Amino acid sequence: MAEQPTASERFIQGILPENPVYRQVLGLCPTLAVTNGMKPAMTMAGAVLFVLVCSNIITSLIRGLLKPHLRIIVFTLTIATFVTIADRFLAAFMYDMSKALGPYIPLIIVNCIIICRCEVCASKQGVFTAASDAVGQSLGYALALSSIAIVREVLGTGMIFGYRVLPEAWPDWSIMILPPGAFLTLGLLMGTVNWFSERK
Amino acid sequence: MVDMNPLKPLQPMPLSMMQYFRESYIVQGWLVLMLCFFFGGTLSGVQLKLNPIIEENKANETKQRIPELLLGPSEAQQPLDLKLHTIEVEKKGRKVFYNVYEARFADGKLAGWVTKAVGQGYADRIELLLGLDPNAEKITGVFILDQKETPGLGNKIVTEKWRSQFAGKETKQLLTVVKGGVKADHQIDAISGATISSKSVTAIINTAVNDLKGKLRG
Numbered sequence: 001m002a003e004q005p006t007a008s009e010r011f012i013q014g015i016l017p018e019n020p021v022y023r024q025v026l027g028l029c030p031t032l033a034v035t036n037g038m039k040p041a042m043t044m045a046g047a048v049l050f051v052l053v054c055s056n057i058i059t060s061l062i063r064g065l066l067k068p069h070l071r072i073i074v075f076t077l078t079i080a081t082f083v084t085i086a087d088r089f090l091a092a093f094m095y096d097m098s099k100a101l102g103p104y105i106p107l108i109i110v111n112c113i114i115i116c117r118c119e120v121c122a123s124k125q126g127v128f129t130a131a132s133d134a135v136g137q138s139l140g141y142a143l144a145l146s147s148i149a150i151v152r153e154v155l156g157t158g159m160i161f162g163y164r165v166l167p168e169a170w171p172d173w174s175i176m177i178l179p180p181g182a183f184l185t186l187g188l189l190m191g192t193v194n195w196f197s198e199r200k
Numbered sequence: 201m202v203d204m205n206p207l208k209p210l211q212p213m214p215l216s217m218m219q220y221f222r223e224s225y226i227v228q229g230w231l232v233l234m235l236c237f238f239f240g241g242t243l244s245g246v247q248l249k250l251n252p253i254i255e256e257n258k259a260n261e262t263k264q265r266i267p268e269l270l271l272g273p274s275e276a277q278q279p280l281d282l283k284l285h286t287i288e289v290e291k292k293g294r295k296v297f298y299n300v301y302e303a304r305f306a307d308g309k310l311a312g313w314v315t316k317a318v319g320q321g322y323a324d325r326i327e328l329l330l331g332l333d334p335n336a337e338k339i340t341g342v343f344i345l346d347q348k349e350t351p352g353l354g355n356k357i358v359t360e361k362w363r364s365q366f367a368g369k370e371t372k373q374l375l376t377v378v379k380g381g382v383k384a385d386h387q388i389d390a391i392s393g394a395t396i397s398s399k400s401v402t403a404i405i406n407t408a409v410n411d412l413k414g415k416l417r418g
Contacts, residue, residue: 065231073232081239085246092250095257178351 007129010121014136020113021144021186022193027113030104031145032182038161041149043097045142047086047105052114052134054082059122060130066123075118076109083108113141151185152176261345262316262329266303269331269341270312272367280304280311287315289411298412310334313416316345319404322396324348326357330408332371336416342366342405354397362391362398371409375402 005013020026034044055078066074087105090098098105108114117137122130153159156176158166175181221227267280280303287298303311313332318325326347331340344358356362365388369375373386377399382389390398 062231062235067228067231070229070232074235077232077235077239081243084243088246088250088254092253092257095254095261174352 004125004129007132010125010129010133011136014133014138015140015143018137019140019144020116020137021141022190024113024116025190026116027111027141028186030107030111031148032179032186034101034104035145035149035152035182035185036156036177037153038146038149040097040100041145042142043090043094043101044104045138045145047083047090048108048111048113048141049135049138050086051079051082051108052117052138053131055079055114056117056122056130056134057127059118060125060127063123071119071123072115075115075123079114079118080109113137147189148182148185151189152181156181262301262314265329265343266301266314266331269314269329269343270303270333272341279306281306287412287415289415291411296411298408300412300416312340313412315408315412317404317408319400319407321347321400322349322354322394326397326400326404328401328404330405332409332412332416336409336413337371339366339369339371339405339409342401344401349394349397353391354394356391356394357397357401362389365389366405371413374406374410377402 014020016023018024021028021031030044034040055075058078059075062074083106086108087098090101090105117130117133121133125133150160154165155173157172158164158168158170173181176185226233263282266282267275267278270280271278283302283304285300285302287300289296289298298315298317300313300315302313305311312334313336315330315332316327317330318327320326324347326349327345329343329345331342332338333340342363344363347355347357349355349357365382366375369386369388375386375388377390377395378387379390379392379395388398388402
């Protein structure tokens with residue numbers, strides 16, 4: 001068996017070298033859907049951080065008991081539990097945000113970033129490595145979400161986090177906060193990331 | 201000689217009792233079952249703890265809108281006492297329920313009624329709040345709680361500018377939607393490019409007004 005990366009390597013890899021959106025191209029559905037503003041994007045990133053850390057830790061703790069043919073069902077069960085907890089918490093304490101995000105919080109259950117981390121890292125490595133992997137991947141995800149959201153929110157409404165940054169005269173490109181804007185921004189940013197990494 | 205008869209199934213390897221036990225689904229899935237109980241318990245705990253807060257959030261969302269709907273934005277600061285009624289309406293053999301808030305001023309005078317009404321929009325259900333004056337003779341305001349109409353066109357039904365047309369309309373005549381300018385009192389100007397959304401909202405309001413007109417008494 002090949003040697004597994006250490007905790008700090010896992011952490012670093014998650015942020016840029018194996019960024020979940022730009023490098024692994026996982027979890028694109030919520031990425032496209034919630035990036036019409038910084039606020040929903042950051043809430044989403046927070047929810048993913050919570051779910052990913054908790055389910056990575058649980059999976060890592062029970063990794064000795066997993067049976068190969070039943071592992072996916074255990075992952076899904078764990079993830080679904082924490083997603084439901086996150087969803088209820090948002091509805092109780094950030095009601096407006098929970099309404100704005102709509103179905104995308106419950107849909108974290110099927111977000112492949114999390115099941116991928118359970119499979120690749122948590123089910124094979126210790127608790128500390130799994131937790132740092134989860135934090136690294138979540139930061140990478142937050143970075144990707146905020147990079148898309150900032151472009152869309154600034155061009156679409158002239159604001160960041162609801163504060164105006166462009167002059168009032170800016171003609172809001174409303175296409176940027178509609179679905180086509182998500183595809184355009186993601187495509188152009190991913191192209192830029194690839195262009196830079198190829199030149200290196 | 202090898203038995204080539206295809207109709208005779210292959211005999212399974214004989215299993216000892218112990219092996220049979222180990223291969224059974226229950227034993228294989230013990231971890232899944234344990235986790236189910238454990239996670240189920242956790243989730244019901246979370247639900248018990250948080251559900252009252254969530255329900256209160258939902259109710260507050262409606263209650264916050266009521267002063268503005270009844271008294272207009274300038275006097276929305278005035279505190280109102282709210283009482284929730286459920287009004288039952290018989291329609292074509294089936295029962296329809298309306299959640300109606302009765303709003304009174306601090307001195308006990310009736311300020312008006314606010315009801316929740318739902319109906320089909322262009323894309324999905326539209327949920328709105330409708331404010332009526334104490335005698336249910338005039339609409340005092342409309343607020344859209346939930347809608348999924350086309351962004352940029354149909355979702356303009358949430359704008360103050362369009363909604364404010366309903367304020368002050370009399371309830372004795374049904375409202376109708378017209379394009380390109382209102383000519384009579386009971387007419388509502390359609391949003392250009394979103395006639396169906398405009399008509400849907402107006403239809404929801406007409407239905408609610410008709411259902412409730414005779415039933416609201418202070």
